[in-house]
Amino acid sequence: MQISSNSVVQFHYTITENGTELESSRQGDAMLYLHGHNQMLPKLEEALQDKNAGDTLEVTLAPVDAYGERKADAIQSVQVKHLQGAKKWKPGMVAWVNTDHGERQVTIVKMGMFKADVDTNHPLAGKTVTFHIEILSVREATEEELAHGHAHGAGGHQH
Known part of the structure; x- marks a missing residue:
């Protein structure tokens, strides 16, 4: 199944800046999100569109498309x-x-x-970052997930 609006996507990521690792999900649980519902950086979500489980990709984002420019008065x-x-x-x-x-x-x-x-700047503000993504699974969202506006992990929701 390809990633499209209302898909639940599970993936691992590593964020790097100039080859230096800044953050990674690989030591813990994979990320899970509901595609098309503004739950992640828009340019990253755009890059994931039409990808499949098993795909890997690298997406480099300038500060304006990632975590914003640093603000001196923050x-x-x-x-x-x-x-x-x-x-x-x-x-x-x-x-x-x-x-x-x-x-x-x-x-x-x-x-x-x-x-x-x-x-109050995001810790990654002002950085051009590269996301290294491995898509683990893609499935259709359930009616409950769509009603709640977010993906539910293993064991359902905790709210």
Whole structure:
């Protein structure tokens, strides 16, 4: 089956910049998404269109098509109690913060006793990245997945 709108696609990925690995799903679970429902980078989804299980591909994206350009004014001060992901924080670490727009990754710039200065740019902002994709499976979405607007993994949904 070819990837098309309303397909559930499972794949492994590795993201590199100039040949250096930045992130990979290979040490854990493969990614799963509902194609055509704006659940991933648009140019990456476009490259996956019409591919099949077993296909591999490389897609290089400029910052504007990947995680955006870095914004110099993206430093904010947040209370340490709102940082999620570790118990002790140091500059350079990535944390999660709940915002009005959902969870967001931030990078610690400076730590204080009660507040931290964080960079709200995505950790990969400003980078030209290459996605190395291996498509594991492609199937039609179930009616339930379409109604929920996302793919369900093994064992169904957890909501």
